[in-house]
Amino acid sequence: MTKPFRRILFTGAAGNLGRRLRPHLQQFADVVRLADLADLGPAGPGEETVRCDLADRDQVMAMCEGVDAILHFGGVSTEEAFEPIMQANILGMANLYEAVHKLGIRRVVFASTNHTMGMYKTTDQVDASMPTRPDGYYGVSKVFGESLSRYYWDRFGIETVCIRIGYCWEEATNYRQMVTWLGLDDLVQLLWRSLVTPRVGHTITFGISDNDGRWWDDRHARHLAYRPVQSSRQFAHKIPQAVNWEDMQDITLTFQGGVFLHNGPKYKD
Known part of the structure; x- marks a missing residue:
């Protein structure tokens, strides 16, 4: 089978x-x-491995040389103190796009997050045209990444698909996860569509499977032709059916960001 990219x-x-x-x-x-930055182990067939600190501009430039497209999942992936998020997710993102621009790379798929919109209520339905409302430093850093990638599209014509990834673990165990769950096979399909769709410009899409309940309206990304085949319905029998009304005062049930509302902001002592 002919593959869409060389590297x-x-x-x-x-x-x-x-x-x-x-x-x-x-x-x-x-x-x-x-x-x-962490150890990747030995490279397998058809693989190359590179150790890279995203905050180091020269390392990032070398990492990006000779590639046709980028799946950018690097950086801090949860709520943390601001300093490491700033280094990896903000400075690292700026270093990456400068390398992309200088090296003539035309397509990036950016692993953004649903936490860019985490301060919307669970009774809201959100789409990509609505203002961002991040729920912590991590969400703020991903808003920066979405804005930076938009700048590089508007100014230099570098296409990016920003995927606001939902809950991408093996199974859902509570109501929020049932709504936001993204199966791995569906994520792989969404990455494929983000890479091979002929013209994406600057697209923001929500990475979720075909779940019951909807917080996110993905109509602005229909041109990707992503069709999820997985669903959190398979986990419904594991979710408690009884309602504890005292829990309704919990901020993590009020806002879409969930437990991230308990995690930040954090400062280093």
Whole structure:
């Protein structure tokens, strides 16, 4: 089978989601360059491995050389103190797009997050045209990434698909996860559509499976032709049916950000 790219770069390959995605990426390119600050282990067939600190501009430039497209999953992936988020997610994003621009790379798929909209209420339905309302430093950093990628599209014509990823773990165990769950097979399909759709401009899409209940309206990304085949319905029997009305005072049930509302902001002592 002819693959759409000769070489792609996948950052964040040593992370929890990166490790799960790694075996699925060979269908995208002849060579998959895996990058992370952490140890990646030995390269397999059709793989290259690179250790890279996203805050180091020269390392980022070298990491990006010779690739046709980038899946950018690197950086801090949860709520944390501001300093590491600033280094990896903000400075690192600026370094990445400057390398993309200088090297003539035309397509980036950016792992954004639903936490860019986490301060909307669970009774709201959100779409990509609505103002961002992040729920912590992590969400703020991803808003920066979406805005930066938009600037590079408007100014330099570099296309980006920003995926506001939902809850992408093996199974859902509570109501929020039932609404926001994203199956791994669906994520792989969404990455494929984000890479091969001929013209995406600057697209923001919500990464969720075909779940019951909807907080996010993805109508602005219909041109990607993403059709989820998985659903959190398979986990419904594991979700408690009884309602504890005292829990309704919990802020994590009021806002879409969930437990991230308990996690930040954090400062280093």
